[in-house]
Amino acid sequence: MKLRLMMLGAAIAASGAVAAPRGLTVEDLVALERVGSPAVSPDASRVVYTVRRTDMGKNRGHTSIWIADLKGTTAPKALTTHDSSSTDPEWSAAGDAVYFLSSRSGSSQVWRQAASGGEPVQVTNLPLDVDNFRVSPTGDRIAFSLAVFRDCADLACTKDRIEQQGKNKASGRVYDRLFVRHWDTWADGRNAVLFSAPLDASGRVGSAPVSLSGSLDGDVPSKPFGDREEYRFSPDGKTIVFSARIAGKTEAWSTNFDLYDVPAAGNAAPRNLTADNPAWDTKGVFSPDGQTLAYLAMARPGFEADRFQIMLMDVASGKKRKLAANWDRSAGALQWSADGKTLVVDAEDVGQHRLFAIDVASGKVTGLTDKGSIGGFDMRRDTLAYTQATLSSPAQLYTAPLAGGQAQQLTKNNADKLAEVRFGEFEQFSFKGAKGDTVYGYVMKPWNAQPGAKYPIAFLVHGGPQGSFGNAWSYRWNPQVYAGAGYAAVFIDFHGSTGYGQKFTDSISGDWGGAPLVDLQKGLAAAVKQFPWLDRERSCALGASYGGYMMNWIEGNWSDGFKCIVNHDGVFDTRGMAYSTEEQWFTDWENGGPYFAVPQKHERFNPVHHVNKWKTPMLVIQGDLDFRIPTAQALSTFTALQRRGIDSKLLVFPDENHWVLKPANSLLWHHTVIGWLDQHLKR
Numbered sequence: 001m002k003l004r005l006m007m008l009g010a011a012i013a014a015s016g017a018v019a020a021p022r023g024l025t026v027e028d029l030v031a032l033e034r035v036g037s038p039a040v041s042p043d044a045s046r047v048v049y050t051v052r053r054t055d056m057g058k059n060r061g062h063t064s065i066w067i068a069d070l071k072g073t074t075a076p077k078a079l080t081t082h083d084s085s086s087t088d089p090e091w092s093a094a095g096d097a098v099y100f101l102s103s104r105s106g107s108s109q110v111w112r113q114a115a116s117g118g119e120p121v122q123v124t125n126l127p128l129d130v131d132n133f134r135v136s137p138t139g140d141r142i143a144f145s146l147a148v149f150r151d152c153a154d155l156a157c158t159k160d161r162i163e164q165q166g167k168n169k170a171s172g173r174v175y176d177r178l179f180v181r182h183w184d185t186w187a188d189g190r191n192a193v194l195f196s197a198p199l200d201a202s203g204r205v206g207s208a209p210v211s212l213s214g215s216l217d218g219d220v221p222s223k224p225f226g227d228r229e230e231y232r233f234s235p236d237g238k239t240i241v242f243s244a245r246i247a248g249k250t251e252a253w254s255t256n257f258d259l260y261d262v263p264a265a266g267n268a269a270p271r272n273l274t275a276d277n278p279a280w281d282t283k284g285v286f287s288p289d290g291q292t293l294a295y296l297a298m299a300r301p302g303f304e305a306d307r308f309q310i311m312l313m314d315v316a317s318g319k320k321r322k323l324a325a326n327w328d329r330s331a332g333a334l335q336w337s338a339d340g341k342t343l344v345v346d347a348e349d350v351g352q353h354r355l356f357a358i359d360v361a362s363g364k365v366t367g368l369t370d371k372g373s374i375g376g377f378d379m380r381r382d383t384l385a386y387t388q389a390t391l392s393s394p395a396q397l398y399t400a401p402l403a404g405g406q407a408q409q410l411t412k413n414n415a416d417k418l419a420e421v422r423f424g425e426f427e428q429f430s431f432k433g434a435k436g437d438t439v440y441g442y443v444m445k446p447w448n449a450q451p452g453a454k455y456p457i458a459f460l461v462h463g464g465p466q467g468s469f470g471n472a473w474s475y476r477w478n479p480q481v482y483a484g485a486g487y488a489a490v491f492i493d494f495h496g497s498t499g500y501g502q503k504f505t506d507s508i509s510g511d512w513g514g515a516p517l518v519d520l521q522k523g524l525a526a527a528v529k530q531f532p533w534l535d536r537e538r539s540c541a542l543g544a545s546y547g548g549y550m551m552n553w554i555e556g557n558w559s560d561g562f563k564c565i566v567n568h569d570g571v572f573d574t575r576g577m578a579y580s581t582e583e584q585w586f587t588d589w590e591n592g593g594p595y596f597a598v599p600q601k602h603e604r605f606n607p608v609h610h611v612n613k614w615k616t617p618m619l620v621i622q623g624d625l626d627f628r629i630p631t632a633q634a635l636s637t638f639t640a641l642q643r644r645g646i647d648s649k650l651l652v653f654p655d656e657n658h659w660v661l662k663p664a665n666s667l668l669w670h671h672t673v674i675g676w677l678d679q680h681l682k683r
Contacts, residue, residue: 023447023484093139348499426482463545556610
């Protein structure tokens with residue numbers, strides 16, 4: 001028997017030993033490939049999509065374009081292989097080529113690659129970077145956005161002025177209105193302007209582009225996160241509809257985006273289609289026959305988290321009507337079916353992010369997907385392609401018919417990287433929260449949980465505050481990283497979270513430290529009672545943005561709740577926040593007006609007033625390029641902790657904004673955070 005066991009061991013060694021299972025590590029997370037941006041070919045036989053890989057040596061991501069057969073009969077293959085990234089894929093009208101953005105020529109320009117392979121062709125050769133683009137459905141024109149000085153007569157003028165600014169010995173800039181800085185960038189006087197140009201017989205831009213939105217004082221698409229979803233061609237290619245907010249002195253406290261249409265050739269001024277609505281209108285999409293424009297509209301000016309209602313406008317008459325007015329969800333992207341009778345939309349829904357089909361005539365809503373989180377999606381000839389992730393899977397590419405049927409998974413990216421990884425099991429639960437309302441949350445076990453054992457808790461609080469920690473995959477606040485490090489995770493969608501109806505989302509405004517804190521307290525208690533493997537005595541709370549605010553609020557209002565706290569980019573002083581954040585509409589709405597008008601409302605839930613009760617050890621993290629919650633908030637938090645003699649650390653990233661984007665910084669962030677938990681929960 002002993003000899004046979006020795007022979008068996010030798011055979012296993014010769015064939016390659018099977019690695020022991022393990023949990024997800026930070027290094028795993030950072031190295032994962034990210035699938036996104038699906039675009040279905042006109043004949044619905046193929047799909048192109050992007051794959052982002054991490055280049056640790058260069059400390060950045062690299063994106064390439066892949067192509068897959070929608071029948072799944074052949075393996076996906078790379079369409080672009082250049083050292084420069086390739087992004088934003090879009091099919092040609094004939095379906096024989098794919099357009100994309102790349103900086104392989106030294107600046108960001110549009111390129112075209114035959115779907116069968118070969119060498120790509122440069123489509124634009126402009127003196128400025130192309131930020132985003134769309135090709136006309138008729139294939140004879142391209143629209144794109146460039147950052148320009150609106151008073152310049154041509155693109156060369158903008159380039160010359162930028163170069164001249166770089167030569168100036170004096171570095172100062174003078175401003176006369178807000179949005180002096182936005183997100184992570186100081187304003188330099190340029191606007192994002194929409195242009196168009198005809199494509200010549202070779203498929204290239206051969207003439208000077210014409211400005212479509214330059215007469216408007218605004219950005220197309222919007223800053224800082226707007227993209228080509230904010231403008232579209234009509235089916236005949238003759239018209240473009242786009243969304244823009246007029247800037248001026250009030251831009252920093254306005255959410256009044258309007259939809260405009262303009263001839264694609266640029267031979268007339270833009271026409272405002274939604275001047276009657278003082279709130280947000282965006283993402284116009286023409287029906288296949290061009291007679292109806294579907295778009296998204298909010299009802300309340302100044303509220304960025306209002307419900308996006310689907311609107312339908314008759315193009316000829318301008319008459320508008322609501323679609324599915326009683327469906328209490330906020331829609332995302334829109335896609336028309338081939339016959340124009342159905343709209344496909346995505347929306348958050350009770351801890352999931354799903355696809356829905358809406359009948360245009362009746363407004364009936366039908367779910368197309370169930371569990372998980374939808375990313376990008378596209379549809380041609382009623383064939384859908386979409387990315388979907390869960391709490392135990394990064395995004396993968398799927399296809400399904402609009403008419404219903406089994407979804408087919410097309411990609412298996414990261415299968416080799418995750419072969420040894422065992423994910424923590426998770427479960428959604430509900431409880432009676434503040435005001436007696438039903439509130440939902442999730443729990444997750446450590447990857448190697450054993451029956452009868454108890455595990456320390458990472459209590460994760462989402463930002464927004466109008467956001468959600470649901471059944472999705474994240475590259476920073478990922479519960480599986482904590483499960484992989486031996487922690488249980490608990491996360492609650494408190495009052496103010498999205499996906500549970502607009503009334504629930506509205507409820508946090510003016511009540512930042514009220515019902516949400518009650519939900520967190522009751523949610524953690526309910527989880528501990530329902531799941532005996534949670535060790536309440538060993539728990540730390542973690543959060544960023546509003547979640548970081550809540551960490552400061554917990555310090556003074558639930559001061560015996562946790563062994564430690566992690567606070568990333570959190571609000572410390574609501575008065576300082578009101579006068580230093582860039583998007584003023586946010587603090588105005590959340591507190592019922594600007595600080596100078598209603599100071600008592602801003603002060604009601606101000607963490608600064610409770611510092612005398614602080615005692616919990618805290619790790620404070622800040623990106624110095626975060627202009628949403630500026631660095632002074634983190635420095636004030638750390639000062640308060642140090643002056644109080646509380647165990648504390650400060651981690652600052654000089655080159656990061658409200659997020660942590662660079663791979664090396666992500667590794668440092670995660671190891672510092674988990675080390676803080678280990679210090680206080682596993683000592």
